[in-house]
Amino acid sequence: MNSGAEKIVGMSYDVVIIGGGIVGCALARELSRYDLRLALIEKEVEVGFGTSKTNSGIIHSGHHASPDTLKGRLEWAGNQRWSDLARDLKFGFKRIGELLLALQPEDLHYLQLLKKQGEDKGVPGLEIWSPQRIQKEEPNLNRTILQALHAPTAAVINPYEACFGLIECAQQNGAELFCGCPVLAINQTGADFSIQTPQGVFHSRIVLNAAGVFADRVAAMVGAADFKIHCRKGEEYLLDRRLQGIVTRLIFPVPTATSKGVLIIPTVDGPIMVGPTAEEVNNREDLSTSFAGAAKIFAAVHQYCKAISERDTITEFAGLRAVAETNDFVIGPSPVKGFFNVAGIQSPGLTAAPAIATYVTEMLRCEGLKLAEKPVWKAEIDGPFRFARMTQQQRQAAILQDPAFGRIVCRCEAVTEAEVRYAIRHGARTLDGVKFRVRAGMGRCQGGFCTMRVMALLSETLGLPLTEITKRGHGSEVCCPRQDNLSVGDGR
Amino acid sequence: MKSPLRSRYDVVIVGGGPAGLAAALGARQAGVEHILIVDREIEAGGILNQCIHSGFGLHYFKEELTGPEYAERFIRNVQSDQVEILTDSYVLDISPALQLEIISGGYGHLQLQAQSVVLAMGCRERTRGSIRTPGFRPAGVMTAGLAQKMVNMHGVLPGRRIAILGSGDIGLIMARRLSLEGCDVTGVYELQPHCSGLTRNQVQCLDDFGIPLHLSATVAFIHGRDRVERLTIAPVNHELIPDLSRSWDVACDTLLLSIGLIPENELSTRLRLRMDPATGGPQVTSNLETSLPGVFACGNVLHVHDLVDFVSEESLRAGRFAGEVAIGMRRPSDNISLQAGENIASCVPQSLSPDREQIIYLRVKRPLKNCVLTIGDRYEKSFRMLVPAEMIRLTLAPELLDRYFGEMLKIDVRLREAT
Amino acid sequence: MLEKRRLTCIGCPMSCPLELVIIDGEIREITGNDCKRGEAYARQEYTAPCRMVSTTIACNSGLWPRLPVKTVTAVPKAEVMAVARALHTLEIEAPVQIGQVILDDIAGTGIAVIACRSLPSAPNSK
Structure with a gap:
């Protein structure tokens, strides 16, 4: 479970992972197979709350990145791991395939190149589709599309669900998690790193730097800053369920130098999402959306699907890609022995994450870390249950077992009280933590109806007053106490 | 059980x-x-x-x-x-x-x-997403109805210094409500050139408490990583596009949305x-x-x-x-289709039967002074003022329709011609 | 002394902009109104403006922690904030019946305050 600030830290670990994004969580699960004292420390209040939360959720088909790059090699290897992960960790996964569209005559050549690149990498099923075939398969796309490259291996997931599942599995196999725990300084004495945090000092022989957009700063703390991270912001717009099913595959335009272009994404839960933009920003906390971003996205999408309009937006958000100067992943030993970077994880980072974890593990083995497999290692986790995905019979049985399945908290996404309670038992500490685990507040009304019910459940379960419940950690309190002379309690 | x-x-x-x-x-x-x-x-x-x-x-x-x-x-x-x-x-x-x-x-x-x-x-209630307000996504942005539930049912306040986007009735009511609770309501910002709530609420919820109503203005940016810290407000032109060159900032910790249902x-x-x-x-x-x-x-x-x-x-x-x-x-099932015509935003029901008294509810698209409402050639009524904020209710006596042999009636509102 | 006051009539959607000419505290002229209701409203608003006050008081043993209450008649407009502040210091025990008198005289106005709903006790409170 998630730990609070009350934990007294001074323990020694074999490996400490800095950063609980998709890469850190995948590393934690992979390393939890071995007999190691392992900790993951995360700056935000929950794992997955940085770049991973705002990722598009695409498991790329495997042919996009060149095999001459590390990201290109790990992309296809990662892709093949996700169906097993989704099954074991009980998160949504749909292999829906993708279509890469040629809109201009000059794009046609690129389709051929990419097909060849994919085939050389061993990506199966790549096919060039004619306009007739495109019309038949995706009738809501514009009729002006010249050709498309179909890749059946592409899939969609919710990246935050993957983070929650990976870390829960790691924890159940002995890894320790510390959230709300930003790294303040790192000192090295001999073969020992001491990592200063507000929750105390962590000692470790090996440090894995998976700190995302802050990875170069963390590396600088030990004098290992031989790379620089810059942030490339992407805005995404989630659309009303009215448009659900308008396309059934991921839709890509031909990419540019800095991005894969604006995509149409049928998310794993059904609603359509469009985005992202690609904009270089200096501020590493700039998660703002903009008029210009929205305009860019919808103008781009109109070129391939006229039926999608900004009117249907139900929410929008932005995320930051951590891009290294080399434009490739920065994975490997740093100039400081025992300190390893797993940085610059830009697209296809999510896809590659499971392969990155294995790659890093093998690297540690080569560097001399003793990796003895635990006699018992459990690959699966139990939950979470999804009432909305149950059959009528399953629903009946669930309610008989726990009446809290009979109480709907979020009506837009049909989330029950039992699921919210489960999420809190399994680490959710905030409104966003509940929302990203069970979807309460993610639908059309965006929490208009369920916010107070979720807050009351958090308040009751965590033993905190309503006024201390936050959206995503300290400073993001949702409400404040009354100021009457009379003491009226905390409003629970 | x-x-x-x-x-x-x-x-x-x-x-x-x-x-x-x-x-x-x-x-x-x-x-x-x-x-x-x-x-x-x-x-x-x-x-x-x-x-x-x-x-x-x-x-x-x-x-x-x-x-x-x-x-x-x-x-x-x-x-x-x-x-x-x-x-x-x-x-x-x-x-x-x-x-x-x-x-x-x-x-x-x-x-x-x-x-x-x-x-x-x-x-x-419509939410932030539906109007795509740019900026950060801090706590403290919520619909006026959610804030109402917080204050009136759960006994907590949404914040201390409040701005309100949209002049819908719930927003106006909440401006008064939070003023009574000792919060500082800095202003109400309305995209349209007219207030979308009732005049009574405008007077008793805003004017009474000295809360300014800024018409033709909107929130152009929300600042604050964790909790709302500040808003950029911009006037909008006749196409409702914000003019950022004339924008100004307002310090607040809460943004309530009253932008429609x-x-x-x-x-x-x-x-x-x-x-x-x-x-x-x-x-x-x-x-x-x-x-x-x-x-x-x-x-x-x-x-x-x-x-x-x-x-x-x-x-x-x-x-x-x-x-x-x-x-x-x-x-008997209906045999006359009822359609919204000139200046009419919507009407309910969408069809009629001539055998009984009918009640029709409708809304106009924009404020109209001195106008005439007609239903085909069957019905005519003059109004001094019609506004979108107030639903219009009409009753049609059965005799108005009993010798009507058409299949469709259209409701129109037209300005009375200047005489 | 001549004074001018502007008001917006709330009698109907016309929202007539009223202008009052006041000399030595007396209304001499009302303009801008389209009908008689405007004049009556202007007089009332100028001489004795009053408002209903509705707010909530604490009821920690109740199904909800707040009980909605209101003044039985409108209170002078100038007293509205004082009335609200006084009400916010009150606490009541559940159960409460709708119409139950909470206080006979709120903040010296002579006006009673009543409960606007019945509020049963919270299921888990004694």
Whole structure:
């Protein structure tokens, strides 16, 4: 479970992972197979709350990145791991395939190149589709599309669900998690790193730097800053369920130098999402959306699907890609022995994450870390249950077992009280933590109806007053106490 | 956890707010025996329970009541009429054969057969996403209705220094409410060149407390990583595009949104009812029956009202018609299509039958002074002022239609020609 | 002394902009109104403006922690904030009946305050 600030830290670990994004969580699960004292420390209040939360959720088909790059090699290897992960960790996964569209005559050549690149990498099923075939398969796309490259291996997931599942599995196999725990300084004495945090000092022989957009700063703390991270912001717009099913595959335009272009994404839960933009920003906390971003996205999408309009937006958000100067992943030993970077994880980072974890593990083995497999290692986790995905019979049985399945908290996404309670038992500490685990507040009304019910459940379960419940950690309190002379309690 | 419920009801009403409660009374008036209201909250009354201000009931009860008082009167009448109210329960699905799948905190998973169904699910508020306000995504941005629930039901405040986007009635009411609670309400910002709430609310909720109303202005950027810290406000041009060169910043910790209501039609869409994009609700006949026979709709799920009194009136009728169908009574079906014409945003119902008195509700698109409303060549009425904020209610006597042989009537509002 | 006051009539959607000419505290002229209601409203608003006050008081043993209450008649506009502040210091025990008198005289106005709903006790409180 998630730990609070009350934990007294001074323990020694074999490996400490800095950063609980998709890469850190995948590393934690992979390393939890071995007999190691392992900790993951995360700056935000929950794992997955940085770049991973705002990722598009695409498991790329495997042919996009060149095999001459590390990201290109790990992309296809990662892709093949996700169906097993989704099954074991009980998160949504749909292999829906993708279509890469040629809109201009000059794009046609690129389709051929990419097909060849994919085939050389061993990506199966790549096919060039004619306009007739495109019309038949995706009738809501514009009729002006010249050709498309179909890749059946592409899939969609919710990246935050993957983070929650990976870390829960790691924890159940002995890894320790510390959230709300930003790294303040790192000192090295001999073969020992001491990592200063507000929750105390962590000692470790090996440090894995998976700190995302802050990875170069963390590396600088030990004098290992031989790379620089810059942030490339992407805005995404989630659309009303009215448009659900308008396309059934991921839709890509031909990419540019800095991005894969604006995509149409049928998310794993059904609603359509469009985005992202690609904009270089200096501020590493700039998660703002903009008029210009929205305009860019919808103008781009109109070129391939006229039926999608900004009117249907139900929410929008932005995320930051951590891009290294080399434009490739920065994975490997740093100039400081025992300190390893797993940085610059830009697209296809999510896809590659499971392969990155294995790659890093093998690297540690080569560097001399003793990796003895635990006699018992459990690959699966139990939950979470999804009432909305149950059959009528399953629903009946669930309610008989726990009446809290009979109480709907979020009506837009049909989330029950039992699921919210489960999420809190399994680490959710905030409104966003509940929302990203069970979807309460993610639908059309965006929490208009369920916010107070979720807050009351958090308040009751965590033993905190309503006024201390936050959206995503300290400073993001949702409400404040009354100021009457009379003491009226905390409003629970 | 044995259910005391029947497996068959004459009329099942989805939603126990003002619409559902009145529909139950209407169904009882029609003479049906078994009526059930299903409500998802722990008590009936719907949004009225959090609308603690007065101003309800002037038409229906001929006295001014607060929301909770209005609700409780109806709940008492419904209870003394032996209507069953199933609270803490949620209708998951309705089949075209009117079988309902319900889950209930008290009784688990239920399946019921209804003879007719009344949809009375109300509406929800538009959110930040629907207007794509740029900026960060901190805590402290919420709909005015959520803030109302926080203050009036849960006893906590949404923040200390409040800005309000949109001049809808709930926003205006919350400006007053939070002022009374000692919060600092910095201003109300409205995209349109006119206030979208009632004049009375503008005067008594803003002017009384010295709260400025900025027309033709919007929030152009939300600042603050964790909690709202500041807003950039920009005036908009006639195409409603913000002019950032003339923007200014306002310090606040909370942004309330009062930017409109949307009928809550998840169930209606699942039932594949024919919808009216102008109202956001199902299309209905003059009996308030939807495109699926036996399914009726009333209140804010049908079209957004501004007076609960009209919700009650409409819902009593919907309940009565639903009750009649449940006991096998069928009135003649409609044979005249009713269409919104010039300056009309929407009208309900969307068709008429000439055999009885009709009530028509409609809204204009923009404020109109000195105008004439016509329904084909059958009806004409002058108005000194019509505004979008106030729904117009018309009654048509049967004799107006009984010698009408057309298939379509159009409602228009035109400015009276200058004489 | 001549004074001018501007008001917006709330009698109907016309929202007539009223202008009052006041000399030595007396209304001499009302303009801008389209009908008689405007004049009556202007007089009332100028001489004795009053408002209903509705707010909530604490009820920690109740199904909800707040009980909605209102003044039985409108209170002078100048007293509205004082009335609200006084009400916010009150606490009541559940159960409460609708119409129950909470206080006979709120903040010296001579006006009673009543409960706007029945509020049962919270299921888990004694």
